Amino acid sequence: MNDLMSAAPGLLDDLYENTTRPEHWPLFLEKIAHLFHADTATLRLTDLNDPVIHHSFSTGFNQTINEFYESEGVVRDTFREALASSPLGKAIESTAVISDREFENSTHYQTVFRPNGNFYAMGAQFERQNGQALHIGIHRPRRRGHFCRHELNALELFSPHLRRVTRLSHLFADLNQALDDAHHALDQLPFGVWHMDANLRIRWMNSTAEEALAAHTYGLGVRSNRLRAFSGSGSGSLPTMAGRLIENLSLIETLKLGETGACLVMMQSRRSGSEFHIGRSVAQGILCFLLDPGRPARLNQSQLAIMYQLTPAECRLATLLVSGLDVNEASALLQISRHTGRTQLKSIMRKTGVRRQASLQRILLLCADTLRSPDD
Structure with missing residues (x-):
């Protein structure tokens, strides 16, 4: 038990580090399987009512067997109903559900566990929402014995963390979708727009700005991710304009670009001073618009x-x-x-x-x- 508890912090670090990278979760499963002297482990998103698997991650599983289980074998899963009826986060082990003799004669053992070299299992559902459930399963050969109470207790320690990581993952996915939607909306604007800091480092830009700056169409471009003027008087003007905005000496700065009538409009971006930030402070930013009478x-x-x-x-x-x-x-x-x-x-x-x-x-x-x- 002490070995399990001492290994938990490192595993939790791995779990939270990969909150936004679910593709790395099999590495966490590999480590947790090793911790419990097991060869295979799975994380599966299943339907609460029907024998359907919506998504899964696994380690150690024979790919063919895993595909069979996901497409057909889940219907005969001996432990599916027991997991669904257990309290959220509570770990159960296979001998509490079915005897060794009965399991040995079951279709689930013959088609899934036996071909993969496993006999005993433990698992827990750690999230239930919108008719779906997430559960973790750990499996090992018969020679290593069934899972003990202290192992079940250790697995239950991970359940709330798995739940939090799952919810954080959903939040990050929603945030990324919102950012994608915002970027798409900005790309529809008929003029260039971007955001940069006081040192002219560009944080993001829309496609119109990206095209114009890449081609140096208006004598402006990007070098080492900083806005640069490659012709005319803008070279010395840009830092001065940015400085006036950051120091609140001006609310808006305009720079004419050549003889075409195009211009660069720079203004302070909105920023609340009440946010709490750990680490690097968030400096005032500058919102830039590249306007061209040819693309009004x-x-x-x-x-x-x-x-x-x-x-x-x-x-x-x-x-x-x-x-x-x-x-x-x-x-x-x-x-x-x-x-x-x-x-x-x-x-x-x-x-x-x-x-x-x-x-x-x-x-x-x-x-x-x-x-x-x-x-x-």
């Missing part, structure tokens, strides 16, 4: 009117602002006075519920795909 994010005026009650004149101004122009440049292009442009801007900000132009531009940029004109 034209806003759907009817949608803007419905969502924010903007007038046609305000919609025209908003469309130019989302293209990277400031209010003076947009006013000149619309052939209205600066005073009129600023008055319209204040009205737009009031209707959209923001107090700063940077917040307005963020809203317009991030919802541009939703509000994009159907003709684009």
